[in-house]
Amino acid sequence: MNTEYKAAVKIANEYRAESGRAGGAVLIYNNEVTGWQDELRDPQHWIPGCLAVIGEGRVYLAVGGTNQLGAKAWNTVAIHRRYHQHTTGEL
Secondary structure, three states: OHHHHHHHHHHHHHHHHHOOOOOOOEEEOOEEEEEEEEOOOOOOOOOOOEEEEEEEOOOEEOOOOOOOEEHHHOEEEEEEEHHHHHOOOOO
């Protein structure tokens, strides 16, 4: 996992600890939390380049579209090892 995605996971975990929101998607842009959703949806509401962190480490990137019209899709870009172990049991 690259350093940008690791930083996003750390920022999301800190946000969850401070806000008391255990689940959902933490939305991050330029290393700042820009929102939270109970589930990841509506990429058109976020600009391309926005990151979303689900759980303890699944990271998505808003892609396509424009800053004015929003992104077209969420692409999985990273899965933190701890999240992968928790959900699959694999090392």
